[in-house]
Amino acid sequence: MKHLSILIPDGQANLMKIVGTREIFELANEIFEDQGYDPVFTIQFVGCAQQHAFVRGFVSLTPELHFKEVDRTDLIIIPAIEEEEVDAFLVRNQSLLAWLINQYRLGAQIASLCTGTFLLAATGLLDRKQCSTHWTAADEFQKRFPKVKLVTSKIITEEKGLYTSAGSFSSFNLLLYLIEKLYDRPTAVICAKDLELDIDRRSQSPYVVFAGQKDHEDEGIRQVQDYIEANTGERLTVESLAAHFAISKRNLERRFKKATHNTPVEYIQRVKMEAAKKQLETSRKTINEVMYEVGYMDVKAFRTIFRKITGLSPLEYRAKYNEEY
Structure with missing residues (x-):
């Protein structure tokens, strides 16, 4: 079974995206099991601290593993972050960058949701590659990462095992896309229906179908x-x-x-x-x-x-x- 690391970085990340990511992949595993197959992923929250606080400290989430305990993983999901705190966020998560780079070199695929692209871009892995992020963060992103080909018109991008999504609920379109790719189309369709998501929403992007074909x-x-x-x-x-x-x-x-x-x-x-x-x-x-x-x-x-x-x-x-x- 493959390993999925749902990252909980140090700082203000989007709790809904973190929990929602786990919910949709657990559902995909259940659908696969109901069909007589083994689950595709072992799913774990991977964090930087023993406990992370959200919503002004009213909600906390305990990671199952510290990122330094993860020697090898197959898929990493980076949640959206609060863009107004980017400087402090990147400083606090400096130690994560080397881990992300090493995991990618070992074969892990990495997907960033919405403004989580800032953390992925800080690794340098997106240099000269296409990516998307929330349109309100586009100017700030371009100033920080001029080597990255930002394409905010796209809901989903994929290049060389790196995935990004545009803002808000388009993150769930990326998750459905990953399930379709890593499980199969019927499983993604059932997940979309169960969670009442529009699986075809990524078609709003003019060229998203072709992003993966540039992996050559x-x-x-x-x-x-x-x-x-x-x-x-x-x-x-x-x-x-x-x-x-x-x-x-x-x-x-x-x-x-x-x-x-x-x-x-x-x-x-x-x-x-x-x-x-x-x-x-x-x-x-x-x-x-x-x-x-x-x-x-x-x-x-x-x-x-x-x-x-x-x-x-x-x-x-x-x-x-x-x-x-």
Whole structure:
């Protein structure tokens, strides 16, 4: 069985995220056991002190282990912190940084919830990687960690075994994402229904589906991916990408498929449809206007690809996710 460390750092962390994380993973274990499987994780609160106080001292939580007692763990969850106390928080938790780095080097995956990203970024592990955090903390985060690629438009990011989430309840979308990845999709769906969470909320992020596909060593292909995601309104083709990056079409297709497990055409379609979904969720633009903004001119082709990827027509999707319709 794998080991899950739910971190209780020294300072004002979000009690709801700490307890909620344990609840959702314990539920996932129970669902797995009901299906005749062994639980995936042993779950423990891992802290910096014998006891941690929350809510102005009215509530306390006792960790099962001090972090120095954990020689090896498989998954670490860092809860949200109170951003107005970042300086003092990082000073108090300086000793945690080396432990997090060492656990990651030993193979642990690390997920930060909301403003917990500050602690993860302080390790340096997020340098030159994408991450998200609460939008109200974005300016402060960028000042402190200029080497990190902050993308607050995304609800979830994943890169090289490091996960981050945007603010508030989107943290639970990250937890569902982890359960889907580390258990299976049916277990994540049951957890979402039991806790009355929207498992598909991460689809609000234009490119979250593709974050994991950048976990490869081909920097040239990562540049092509970034270019596709930054130019959703253009009529992109494999030929135009090959010309732009001075690479042969055949070589581009081969390397792209090897790195991302998608063809360039599939990748372009998925990125464009995610951008279209965001427009349908948040604007009153017509279907044709959305179609043109993501670089399509053929209504039939746009609708066909949209349904293929989302399972809904553009009108059905808008009715489901845009409150103004």
